[in-house]
Amino acid sequence: MSVHKKEIKKVTTHQLQAMKSRGEKISMLTAYDFSMAKILDTAGIDVLLVGDSASNVMAGNETTLPITLDHMIYHATSVVKAVDRALIVVDIPFGSYQGNSSEALRSAIRIMKESGAHAVKMEGGAEIKESIQRVLSAGVPVMGHLGLTPQSIYKFGTYTVRAKEEEEAKKLIEDAKLLEECGCFAIVLEKIPANLAKKVAESLTIPVIGIGAGADVDGQVLVVHDMLGITKDFKPRFLRRYADLDRIMTDATKAYIDDVKSQDFPNEKECY
Known part of the structure; x- marks a missing residue:
């Protein structure tokens, strides 16, 4: 347990904000359903992202x-x-905020x-400034998201690291400062060089949460299915698997099938 x-x-x-000020790192994971969210919250996660x-x-x-927006509201x-305990942030999905x-x-x-969630997350910088300001003006807390923004995947054409070139890195820093000035309470930086993420985190007073953005940010976020090893095909460098639930769940299912086929389940004690 951290001393902080x-x-x-x-x-x-x-x-x-206070956690950033005292140097305590922020833990964040995605959640989409009641059962998983209950486990993560009980474990002490700081932020749950109902991610798109x-x-x-x-x-x-x-x-x-x-x-869709209806899907996101259902999951949230x-x-x-x-x-x-956790702060619950919900992604506003593609097509529900960008142009208007x-x-x-x-x-x-x-x-x-x-x-009944606590905040929303929106992808992008200057190009969605008006939308962010409008949402904030209604008293809804907004978390920003810069770097690799998956809703813009067809613009990028690839999921590779963003902001390696000087011009894109400069725009990212400008966008991060703009999001802070607008009133965003935190920013996610996805898949950008660690030294750039460090620079952003040090230049902002609001927390910066990284995913594939190095260790020198104010917190980390992962997709819970990736972190627990439920998904197997996704293997980016930034992902650390803390369990192998795919294997555990597959073995348990096979054991159940075997017991049903062999008539070992249910036994006498499992009958009424």
């Missing part, structure tokens, strides 16, 4: 683009019911009212 760790009954945006990555790991889509509502600040506001308000 402070017991928090309910994590808030204000407490994330549900499109990939829950629905089997190749990208995050197909998931399930997570909210399970959580006592009024639509962005409607989407954010629907998420907050219908799910």
Whole structure:
């Protein structure tokens, strides 16, 4: 346990700011359903992201683009019911905020009212400034997201590391400062060079959460299915698997099948 760790009954945006100030790293994972969220919250996770990555790991889509606002609200509502401590952030999905600040506001308000979540996350910088400001003006906390922004995958054409070139790195720093000035309470930096992420984290007063952005940021986030080893095909350098649930669950299922076939299950003690 970190010497910096402070017991928090309910994590808030204000407490994330305090954690950065005292040098305590912020832990963040994705969650999409009641059962998983309950486990993660009980374990003491600081932030749960109801990510549009549900499109990939829950629905089997190749990208995050197909998931709808209704889907996101469904997943968020399930997570909210399970959580006592963690701050719950919900991705506003592709097509629900980019081109129209009024639509962005409607989407954010629907998420907050219908799910009971605590904040929303939006991908992009200067190009979505108006939408971010409109959502913030309604009192909805916003987490930013820069670097590799999966909702823009067809623009990038690849999931490789972003902001390696000087011009893109310069824009990322400018966008990060813009998001802070707009009033975002934190920013996710995805798959960018570690030295650039460090520079951003040091230049901002708000927390910077990394995924594939090195160790010198204020916290880390992973997709829970990747971290637990449920997904097997996704093997980026930044991912550390803390369990091999694919193997454990497969072995358990095979044992169950064998016991049913051999009539070992149910036994006398398991019958009424």
